[in-house]
Amino acid sequence: MAELNDELSESLSGEESSKEETGGSETKEKWYKRLRKGITTSTSEKREMPEGLWSKCPECHYICTTSELKENLYVCPKCNYHHRIGSEDYFEILFDNKKYTELFDNIQSIDFLGFTDLKPYQKRLDEIHSKTNLKDSMRVAVGDINSIELVVACMDFEFIGGSLGSVMGEKFSRAVDYCIQNKLPFLVISKSGGARMMESAFSLMQLAKTSGKLSQLSDAGLLFISLLTDPTFGGISASFGMLGDFNIAEPGALIGFAGPRVIKETIKKDLPEGFQRSEFLLEHGFLDFIVDRKALKSKLTTLINLIEH
Amino acid sequence: MPQYPNRQFLDFEQPIKELYEQIDQTKKLAEKNSKIDYSQTIEQLENSVFERRKNITAHLTPWQRVQLSRHPDRPYTMKYIDKMLTNFIEIHGDRNVRDDKAMVGGLGELDGETVMVIGQQKGINTKTRQLRNFGMANPEGYRKALRLMRIAEKFNKPVITLIDTPGAYPGMEAEERGQGEAIARNIYEMIRLRVPIICCIIGEGASGGALGIGVGDRILMMENAWYTVISPENCSTILWRSWEKKEVAAEQLKLTATDMKGFDLVDDIVPEPDGGAHWDYDLSASILKDHIKKALNEVRDLTPERRTQLRIEKFGKMGHWQEIG
Ligand SMILES: [Zn+2]
Numbered sequence: 001m002a003e004l005n006d007e008l009s010e011s012l013s014g015e016e017s018s019k020e021e022t023g024g025s026e027t028k029e030k031w032y033k034r035l036r037k038g039i040t041t042s043t044s045e046k047r048e049m050p051e052g053l054w055s056k057c058p059e060c061h062y063i064c065t066t067s068e069l070k071e072n073l074y075v076c077p078k079c080n081y082h083h084r085i086g087s088e089d090y091f092e093i094l095f096d097n098k099k100y101t102e103l104f105d106n107i108q109s110i111d112f113l114g115f116t117d118l119k120p121y122q123k124r125l126d127e128i129h130s131k132t133n134l135k136d137s138m139r140v141a142v143g144d145i146n147s148i149e150l151v152v153a154c155m156d157f158e159f160i161g162g163s164l165g166s167v168m169g170e171k172f173s174r175a176v177d178y179c180i181q182n183k184l185p186f187l188v189i190s191k192s193g194g195a196r197m198m199e200s201a202f203s204l205m206q207l208a209k210t211s212g213k214l215s216q217l218s219d220a221g222l223l224f225i226s227l228l229t230d231p232t233f234g235g236i237s238a239s240f241g242m243l244g245d246f247n248i249a250e251p252g253a254l255i256g257f258a259g260p261r262v263i264k265e266t267i268k269k270d271l272p273e274g275f276q277r278s279e280f281l282l283e284h285g286f287l288d289f290i291v292d293r294k295a296l297k298s299k300l301t302t303l304i305n306l307i308e309h
Numbered sequence: 310m311p312q313y314p315n316r317q318f319l320d321f322e323q324p325i326k327e328l329y330e331q332i333d334q335t336k337k338l339a340e341k342n343s344k345i346d347y348s349q350t351i352e353q354l355e356n357s358v359f360e361r362r363k364n365i366t367a368h369l370t371p372w373q374r375v376q377l378s379r380h381p382d383r384p385y386t387m388k389y390i391d392k393m394l395t396n397f398i399e400i401h402g403d404r405n406v407r408d409d410k411a412m413v414g415g416l417g418e419l420d421g422e423t424v425m426v427i428g429q430q431k432g433i434n435t436k437t438r439q440l441r442n443f444g445m446a447n448p449e450g451y452r453k454a455l456r457l458m459r460i461a462e463k464f465n466k467p468v469i470t471l472i473d474t475p476g477a478y479p480g481m482e483a484e485e486r487g488q489g490e491a492i493a494r495n496i497y498e499m500i501r502l503r504v505p506i507i508c509c510i511i512g513e514g515a516s517g518g519a520l521g522i523g524v525g526d527r528i529l530m531m532e533n534a535w536y537t538v539i540s541p542e543n544c545s546t547i548l549w550r551s552w553e554k555k556e557v558a559a560e561q562l563k564l565t566a567t568d569m570k571g572f573d574l575v576d577d578i579v580p581e582p583d584g585g586a587h588w589d590y591d592l593s594a595s596i597l598k599d600h601i602k603k604a605l606n607e608v609r610d611l612t613p614e615r616r617t618q619l620r621i622e623k624f625g626k627m628g629h630w631q632e633i634g
Contacts, residue, residue, distance in 0.1 A: 113561070211493065241489065256489065
C-alpha cells in the first residue's frame, strides 16, 4: 500500500541512489534531493548551517540562499513551488511565537513481526533514530494559532516515507481523545507514501482504527481539518486524509490512492500533465480549497473562527 | 466444480493430477478388460487423492497459500451466494457513474433470514475476468457497496461481506473519481452502520481494497485466504526491489489465516475442504454459512450505539508500540 515506490525506497534506504527515471525529471530529482538533504536535517544542525548555502528551485531553477528560502517558508520566491518540509517547520510556521507543547512523544515503533527485507525493520528504526531527532513518522503538538488553541498532528516524510504504522495510528487516536477532552479543533498535516509494510496487516488496520476515532470526534461536534501536502498516497488517502470536515491541500501537491508509476504500468499510457496534483483534485471535487503555505495560518484562523463563532 | 480433465492444477498439486491420470487409465483398462475387476485399484487411487489433498493443505508455505487463494477453480463470491442463499436478488449500480461488475451484491435469505450480501467478484474465464476487472473495484464499486449497506440499515437487515480482491483498481479514472475517498468513506460508515456486519475474506484480501468492505462486528477468514496491507509481489518490488522475492515477502508479511488469528486481527478461521475450497463447493459453502450464522448470532442483539462503540474498540486495540519513560 505504500504507493510511491521510488520515493519510498529512497527514503527507506537512506542511500543516495539516483532515481532512474528518464527525461527531464532527472536533473530535477538531483537538485531536489540536494535541497531536501539541506532542509530536512535536524533543527540544531540547521541553525549551524552556513548562511551562504545556495539552493536551486526544481521547478524554475531560481537560485537563492537556504536562509532566504526558509524566510519564505520554503516556498520558491519566484514560482511559488512548495518545497517539502517536516513537522518542526510546520509547527514553527503555525504556532504563535513558535511555541507549542509536543504530545505523546514517548510512543515508539517496535518490530513486532520480526520483519526483515533488505534490512531488519528494527535496524531501520535504529538508524533513523540515530540520524534524526524524529521518533516516528508523526508528531502531535498543541498550541495557539492566532490565539486559537489547536491540536496539530504532522507527518515527517523523512521517517520511512511518512508511513502509517501502529505508532501513527495510536498517536492519532490519542490526539483525538485529547481534542475531545479539551474541546479543541484538530488539524492533520499529511505527507506520506502510505501504509508501513513492515508492520503488515497491523498497518492496514490503522485505517479502521483512525476512522473509528474520527467518528467519535465528529459525534463530539469538533472540527477536523485535513491538510494534504506533497506527497500523500495510499492508506492516508484511503482513510483520515480524505475524511476531513474540510480537505485542503498545498498547491501542486501529488495526492492519490495509487502511485503514478503503478497507474502508468496498469494502463500502459502516459499520464496527463497535472494528474493527481492538488489542482486536479480540486477540479474533480475532492478538495475544498487549495491554500498557499504563506496564507495557511491566516486562512486556518478564519475557517476555525467561522465554524466556532 | 470442474471435474477431471477440466480441473486445473497448481504446481504443488501435480501429484494429484498424476493420480487422476492413473485413475483415468485404469478406468480405460477396465472398459477393455471386463473380465478383470479394477474397482479395488480405482478405489485405492481415489483414496490416495483424498490423502494427497489432506497432505497438501497440511504443509503449505505462505506463498503456496497465496497461490491457492488465487486458484482458477476456487469458488468466488457469486458461487457462495448461489450455494448459501435462497431467493437472491442482485442489486446493481451506484446511482451515479455506472454498475461496477467487480463488486456485486444483493438481498437473499440465509436459512430464512433476509441478509444483504456484498463482495468482490472475479471472472472464471478470459472474457469474464475482464468483465469483472479481476476483482479490482473502482470507486463506484465501493459506493455501490455503501448504497447497499444503507438499504440494509434502513430495513434492519444484517450485512455480510465476502472479500476477494488483489486490490482496488489503480486506474486513471479511479483516481479522478476518488478511489481513496471512496474507500475511506466506506471504512468510516461501516464503523457507524447500525446493523450487524459480518466480513469474511474468502480469497485475496489485499490492502485498502479489501478493507473498503472489511469493517464489521466479526471478521472471518477462510483457511487458505490471505489478508494484509500489500500483495507479496508488490511488497517484493518495493522492499526488495525485485519481483523475485515474493515467496520471502509472503513469509515476512505473515498473511495467513493462522497468523491473522494469532494476532487477533481476525476473529475466526473458516476451515476449507481438504486440499482447498476448490475441491468441494457445496462443503465450502456450508461450512462458511455455519460460521457466518454463528458470528451473526453473537452480535445480533447489540444496540446500534453499543455496536459502533465495540467496533471502535475492536479496531482501536490493533497495533503494537512501546512507550519510553
Ligand atoms: Zn521556483
